[in-house]
Amino acid sequence: PLGEDGMYCIVNGEPFLKHLKESAEGAKAVIAWGSCASWGCVQAAKPNPTTAVPIHKVITGKPIIKVPGCPPIAEVMTGVIMHLVLFDSIPPLDSQGRPKQFYGNRIHDTCYRRAFFNAGQFVERFDDEGAKKGWCLYKVGCRGPTTYNSCGNIRWYNGLSYPIQAGHGCIGCSEDNFWDNGPFYHRLTTIPVPSVEANADKVGMAVAAAAAAGAVVHGVISKLRSKPNRGGE
């Protein structure tokens, strides 16, 4: 927090701002752990009463490696440090300063529910049939299409699960300004939604109807063929 000369965050009797500047002074690079350090996160949300800012607004002139997430994935944090230590270099970063190897894909790109999105099969309410069948959570607010992170492939707790697998949409916690990016349970309006494709039940019904119609036609033709020729042939 920059407000009141940093007095909103005091560590050991001094503004944290002072500690940050001292710590960064001799650093080769600074890793901004989490969405607070990377973007400002909840305390920087409107109306931001303490004038909270991310690290790159305070520390300039040296690389800032952003590792956003609320919290970031443990394996991602480890991977960034390992890269620095093993290669003695900054990992390749995207235009926003995030390591590409972990933030190069959207949650949507690696989501196991993506086939349901493509098929236009969506959860409309958390207690509907689609929710029970594990359909896409986009219409109940999933931010996967606009969120860059590794949750879809690395997951959490040694790969055990992640929010979407637990039945809740991604809230986009690793993106800038996510607290002010609309209500979590409202769908994004900027993403085109595929038209609803027939589900397996509908396809099954259509096939059954077509088969029944075929049987009727076949029966009619057979009947006509077996009819005695009134012309006496």
Ligand code: SF4
């Ligand atoms: S919108 Fe969310 S639940 Fe649906 S496919 Fe994309 S990331 Fe997965």
